[in-house]
Amino acid sequence: MLCGGAAAIAFMVTLGTSSWTTEAAAKGRAEWKTEYSRPGEVPFPEENPYTAEKSALGHKLFFDPRLSGSDYISCGTCHNPSFSWGDGLPTGFGHKMTKLGRRTPTILNSAWGELMMWDGRFESLEEQALGPMGAEAEMNQQLDSIVEELAAIPGYRTLFNMAFPADGLTIENIGKAIATYERTIVSGIAPFDRWIAGEESAMSSAAKRGFDLYNNKANCVACHAGWNMTDSGFHDIGLPDDDIGRGNVLKNVVKMQHAFKTPTLRNIVQRAPYMHDGSLGTLKEVIDHYSDGFTRRDSLSDEMKPLKLSEDEKADLLAFLLTLEGADPMVAAPILPANDQVPGAWLKRLSPAAGGKAETPECRTARLHLRRCK
Amino acid sequence: MRLLSIVIVLVFGFAANTTAAEVAVTQKGRKFSEKKIELGVGGSIKFINDDDVTHNIHSTTKGHAFDVGAQKPGQTIVHTFDKAGKVKLRCAIHPKMKIKVTVK
Numbered sequence: 001m002l003c004g005g006a007a008a009i010a011f012m013v014t015l016g017t018s019s020w021t022t023e024a025a026a027k028g029r030a031e032w033k034t035e036y037s038r039p040g041e042v043p044f045p046e047e048n049p050y051t052a053e054k055s056a057l058g059h060k061l062f063f064d065p066r067l068s069g070s071d072y073i074s075c076g077t078c079h080n081p082s083f084s085w086g087d088g089l090p091t092g093f094g095h096k097m098t099k100l101g102r103r104t105p106t107i108l109n110s111a112w113g114e115l116m117m118w119d120g121r122f123e124s125l126e127e128q129a130l131g132p133m134g135a136e137a138e139m140n141q142q143l144d145s146i147v148e149e150l151a152a153i154p155g156y157r158t159l160f161n162m163a164f165p166a167d168g169l170t171i172e173n174i175g176k177a178i179a180t181y182e183r184t185i186v187s188g189i190a191p192f193d194r195w196i197a198g199e200e201s202a203m204s205s206a207a208k209r210g211f212d213l214y215n216n217k218a219n220c221v222a223c224h225a226g227w228n229m230t231d232s233g234f235h236d237i238g239l240p241d242d243d244i245g246r247g248n249v250l251k252n253v254v255k256m257q258h259a260f261k262t263p264t265l266r267n268i269v270q271r272a273p274y275m276h277d278g279s280l281g282t283l284k285e286v287i288d289h290y291s292d293g294f295t296r297r298d299s300l301s302d303e304m305k306p307l308k309l310s311e312d313e314k315a316d317l318l319a320f321l322l323t324l325e326g327a328d329p330m331v332a333a334p335i336l337p338a339n340d341q342v343p344g345a346w347l348k349r350l351s352p353a354a355g356g357k358a359e360t361p362e363c364r365t366a367r368l369h370l371r372r373c374k
Numbered sequence: 375m376r377l378l379s380i381v382i383v384l385v386f387g388f389a390a391n392t393t394a395a396e397v398a399v400t401q402k403g404r405k406f407s408e409k410k411i412e413l414g415v416g417g418s419i420k421f422i423n424d425d426d427v428t429h430n431i432h433s434t435t436k437g438h439a440f441d442v443g444a445q446k447p448g449q450t451i452v453h454t455f456d457k458a459g460k461v462k463l464r465c466a467i468h469p470k471m472k473i474k475v476t477v478k
């Protein structure tokens with residue numbers, strides 16, 4: 001009977017006793033605190049180790065709008081450091097102001113991530129970086145031509161040769177440089193970190209009670225675990241929209257329908273509105289959602305239980321979430337390599353609409369002053 | 375057949391990383407107790423959820439794809455590997471949890 005290729009699989013489920021529940025509940029504040037110490041260093045993958053040259057180059061590429069088809073949108077347009085590397089919008093805008101389907105996630109602490117995007121469709125930051133440039137709705141850049149376009153900028157040729165002595169400017173190396181820069185973006189020390197390190201006065205008693213709720217009654221820790229407040233996992237938390245998220249990638253796994261990646265809660269106050277669809281405006285609304293506002297369905301995470309928090313408990317939990325805002329370093333807008341001064345090359349670059357046709361001197365002057373010309 | 379494999383496991387113990395009829399793997403602290411496992415064809419892995427959250431082991435390896443579905447804390451699931459090959463397993467909920475299984 002079980003002889004078809006795909007059917008050559010069998011599994012058995014048995015229910016055991018679960019003594020773990022009582023153990024977990026017995027864990028006190030001091031014990032929970034040990035699970036939140038910050039890591040000593042940023043992990044870089046063996047295939048793409050850190051170098052200062054790569055990171056500096058990645059910083060420029062990240063903020064360079066010339067990576068987009070319109071020469072108008074950079075990674076930093078949507079992943080804006082002023083909004084903790086998001087855009088402050090329910091869902092962002094891309095090429096020609098196309099409204100995007102999902103909210104821009106932060107790239108903060110992505111060095112510790114596993115799969116990228118709300119639905120985890122990319123395996124690494126390197127792979128991810130090349131995604132938005134090619135996406136019509138986001139940056140609408142032809143990936144083949146990006147290498148050519150960057151190669152036309154003398155400063156970039158030099159920077160790529162310094163960062164990648166073996167092969168210089170290639171499409172893979174664009175991804176590697178951007179990924180290296182992204183891994184250096186780490187949330188700063190927050191009052192919560194100072195409290196974990198032993199400074200009792202760094203947090204109010206309300207926030208400390210909020211920490212207890214986070215780990216016990218409110219059970220946020222079931223998914224937002226560890227110093228970065230995420231399990232890097234995928235869960236359906238019962239938001240009512242139609243987007244099936246991770247279900248697009250793992251079509252047959254019940255629990256992945258409507259599942260999205262658990263975001264970090266570091267600096268969370270700076271990133272409203274919340275969720276993959278930007279549907280919850282404030283942290284108060286988020287807490288109400290978890291308390292008992294979520295949609296029940298088969299895919300709903302087993303970790304989602306109605307919490308029935310009192311108003312005081314909700315206030316304590318909010319006080320705790322606010323202690324996760326760090327003293328992050330200022331981010332400099334990098335000086336970008338200048339366009340080539342050879343007139344033909346730079347006219348063509350700046351005037352894609354002209355299709356590279358020669359521009360009259362009058363039109364050029366008009367364009368540079370942001371006026372039209374016929 | 376299953377009875378036999380249980381007996382073998384009892385005699386030789388739950389030695390992981392060796393060719394065995396059944397290897398036990400625990401899931402605790404969102405980690406698998408093993409990273410690599412070698413099995414003979416027809417061998418199986420007994421997954422024990424010793425954690426306080428639900429897991430969901432699956433594989434998308436071509437020709438070996440499977441999904442055991444949601445596995446609650448305290449549950450045990452046995453999965454049998456009937457074909458030779460290299461199979462990558464992952465927890466769908468926690469993709470950092472990965473195991474490479476070589477079936478010979």
Ligand SMILES: [Cu+2]
Binds near residue numbers: 404466467
């Ligand atoms: Cu898991």
